[in-house]
Structure formats: structure tokens, C-alpha cells
Amino acid sequence: MQPDYTQIHQKALVADLHCDTALQIQRGYDFSKRHNTYHIDLPRLKEGGVNLQVFACFLDSNILPQNRFDYVNKMISRLKTEISKNENDIAICHNATEANTIIGSGRIAAFLGIENGMALDNNLKNIAYFYQQ
Numbered sequence: 001m002q003p004d005y006t007q008i009h010q011k012a013l014v015a016d017l018h019c020d021t022a023l024q025i026q027r028g029y030d031f032s033k034r035h036n037t038y039h040i041d042l043p044r045l046k047e048g049g050v051n052l053q054v055f056a057c058f059l060d061s062n063i064l065p066q067n068r069f070d071y072v073n074k075m076i077s078r079l080k081t082e083i084s085k086n087e088n089d090i091a092i093c094h095n096a097t098e099a100n101t102i103i104g105s106g107r108i109a110a111f112l113g114i115e116n117g118m119a120l121d122n123n124l125k126n127i128a129y130f131y132q133q
Contacts, residue, residue, distance in 0.1 A: 013103070015052040016040070022055045022079045022112075031082045042086055042108075051103045053090075055079055056115040063118075069126065072119035076112060076133045083110055094131070 019040050025031055034043040045053060057075045059068055083090050090108040093099040099109035112133070120126045 009049055013052065014048070014050050015054075016045075016050055017054045018056050018113075019053060020056055020058055022057045022075050025082050026075045026078050032086050042089055045108055046089060050108060052099055052109045052111065054111045054113050056113050057119070058115045059118050061116075061118065065118075065121070068118050069121040072114060072130075073133070076130075079112065080133075 021029070021031060021038070021040050024038055029035070029038065030041075032042050035041050040053070057072050057079070059072055063071050080092065083092055088107070090110050091102045091105075093102055093109045093111060099111070102109040114130060119130065
């Protein structure tokens with residue numbers, strides 16, 4: 001007898017450790033509505049049983065160095081706004097304890113990440129700054 005994969009999936013912690021949805025949200029993508037044209041949206045995350053999602057804030061090397069810090073800040077701000085609009089379904093976490101609390105409440109835990117180090121603008125103090133964001 002084969003195992004019931006649906007039950008295994010529902011009992012497991014399901015984490016997607018990378019998506020580029022932050023960039024799409026920056027471009028006006030409505031994360032709260034179902035789409036068939038991009039990687040993820042909130043309805044599909046919920047239907048797929050995803051418990052934890054890492055949102056990568058991608059910084060293209062074509063962005064001028066003097067604009068990189070602000071570009072990522074704007075992307076993070078927009079992403080945080082979209083997540084807060086859907087606070088009954090998803091919330092930002094900064095560590096495993098917060099993630100477990102959010103997941104335990106029946107919501108999706110969202111980690112924010114930055115893809116590549118250009119956003120640091122050659123200033124290691126920005127690591128702490130972005131952590132707080």
C-alpha cells in the first residue's frame with residue numbers, strides 16, 4: 001500500500017527558499033490575486049500548503065551603484081506593504097522562532113532576502129540595517 005502523499009505533505013513543513021516575486025510586486029503585480037502568468041501568488045501558496053516563503057529582493061547589476069541601496073529599500077518597502085495588506089494569511093519573520101509562531105497561527109511565514117551583496121553599498125553597517133527591514 002502506498003502512503004497518502006497528500007497527508008504527508010499536509011503534515012510536513014513546506015518551505016520555498018527562493019522566489020522573485022518581490023521584483024514583480026515592485027512592478028505592480030498583485031500578490032493577493034491568483035495569476036497564471038508568474039511563479040507564485042498568495043492563493044497558490046495557500047493551496048500548495050507552503051508554510052514558509054523566502055522572498056528574494058533581486059538587484060540587477062544594471063542598476064547604477066549610487067541607486068542600489070535605495071532601489072532595494074523601495075522593493076522591501078513595497079513587499080512589506082503587500083504582505084501587511086494580507087496579514088491574516090502571511091507575516092514577515094526575522095528568525096526561526098518568529099517563523100514557528102506565524103506558522104503555528106495558520107499563516108505563511110515570510111523571510112525577506114537580498115540576492116547578491118550590491119545593495120550593501122560597500123558598507124557593512126547596512127547588513128544590520130537590512131536585517132531590521
